[in-house]
Amino acid sequence: MTCRIIVADDHPLFREALSRTVQRVVPGARVEEAGCLDEVLLLASTGEAADTLILDLRFPGLVDIPCLARLRQQLPRTTLIIVSMVDDPAIVEQVMQAGVDGFVGKSIAAEEMGAAILAIRNGEVLVRYAPSGFLPNRGGGPGGECAVEQLTQRQHDVLRLIAQGKTNKEIARALDISPFTVRIHVSSLLKALGVSSRTAAAVKYTGS
Known part of the structure; x- marks a missing residue:
């Protein structure tokens, strides 16, 4: 099934460039x-619910x-990405x-932006706004993590x-909660652990 992706930005040139990036990393969308x-x-x-909405903050x-x-x-089944x-x-x-x-972040290279969009669509709760890497989440304990x-x-x-x-949808089924609720839990636990990706959180779990 062809997925729908909405690219929302009030600057036509950036919107067009971002649409081309999305089309390249999600062929057939x-x-x-x-x-x-x-x-x-x-x-x-x-029509059918949008799979992903990529939205400018301003x-x-x-x-x-x-x-x-x-x-x-309003869009509980849509992956929401802010640029x-x-x-x-x-x-x-x-x-x-x-x-x-x-x-x-809009300042990162097109290749990095495409990779970040793919990672988020695949379930990563990701924050990236500079070429230097990920924005560290602030955890609740000493050193910014618990x-x-x-x-x-x-x-x-x-x-x-x-x-x-497991993906967010699989987690939702396993715990009998909505995918939206799963996203909230994932975001909060990444913040608590002081990590910026599901992979890093999994490493902490297996090492605990």
Whole structure:
């Protein structure tokens, strides 16, 4: 089945370039473009649910972080990726707490951006906004992280399944919760562990 990917940015040249990158890394995808939030909502409300929405943070109609959180709730089955020139860790953290699946900086190279989009679509909760690497999550304990043993029982269950290589949809089925709820748990446990990818979290689990 052909998947739908919406690329939403109000700058036509960047939107076109990003669409080409998406088409290259996800061959066969139906890539649709939007220049404002109304266009996004119109596209999202027609046809089958969009597989992925790639959205500029500074986007007409997207007035604040709560608006982004509401959009997340409106599109529970859609992978939501934010692209932005913003490089303030505090703002990036707020964006991630709104429930998005990943944050990608516009300043990184096209190859890196394509790889980041693929990783997020494959279930990584990823933050990358500079060529130097990943933005470290802020954990709750000394050194910005906590031990696996300090996770909640639900986070521990999710981490165990991540370590088994399960996708968000498979985790949702195993725990009888929604994929959206899984994304929230994954984001919170990565923050707690002080890591930026599922792979790194799995390594912590197997080493605990």
